[in-house]
């Protein structure tokens with residue numbers, strides 16, 4: 131039996147409706163999953179009590195295979211990259227950075243941690259802070275964006291460091307253009323692994339921090355990798371030399387190349403770079419890859 135041709139005009143209506151149906155299907159499934167498994171919590175970013183949406187599909191099977199992740203590691207990575215707050219969308223890694231920030235910078239008298247970034251930003255203590263967010267961190271970015279001392283940047287390949295591209299300042303972690311000692315807090319999340327020269331990035335962060343200032347961040351660390359190693363390096367002519375199997379993280383047109391693979395020795399790497407270090411939610415383990423590192427620069 132010949133299939134009836136579907137008129138183009140009808141397709142234009144049916145295809146979006148079909149896609150929207152799929153999207154709603156996922157939404158219902160994700161919310162039901164969060165409710166049934168009791169994943170409700172107060173969000174440290176927006177302050178609302180909401181389901182935290184775990185989405186295993188953010189780490190597709192093919193990717194997990196290519197990266198050599200065990201099923202437990204793949205799940206732990208999916209938790210880090212999802213567990214989104216149904217209220218504001220902040221992922222687990224953003225919510226943990228927020229929790230550590232709230233603990234580290236209590237407000238009021240006597241000082242106590244605010245319950246959320248939404249509450250924290252309304253305090254005079256937060257209004258006095260000079261904060262650099264280097265590469266946008268979804269959830270945190272929105273919560274902090276109205277603070278007077280908040281500076282945000284993204285990395286636009288090819289743009290001169292410090293240039294404004296489509297309204298957003300472009301900064302390269304290895305060549306920061308902010309003045310010396312100009313921030314109390316630098317925030318990065320899943321960025322340091324993509325920097326061609328890790329030493330230059332850590333020196334740059336140290337330079338822009340005021341004495342006593344903090345760099346709070348997350349990076350991918352694999353628990354079964356004892357030693358930090360370089361997967362690639364940038365040659366002076368701008369070409370890339372691959373030293374180990376190349377890995378890209380999702381994003382951009384072709385994904386972001388990983389230059390440094392961090393191992394369990396990351397705390398020593400950071401101490402050697404001159405920082406005092408505390409690790410929150412550590413140590414890294416097969417069931418929890420979402421550690422938050424707090425590096426304090428004590429000054430020269």
Ligand SMILES: [Zn+2]
Pocket residue numbers: 173174175176177178215216217218219220
């Ligand atoms: Zn939230």
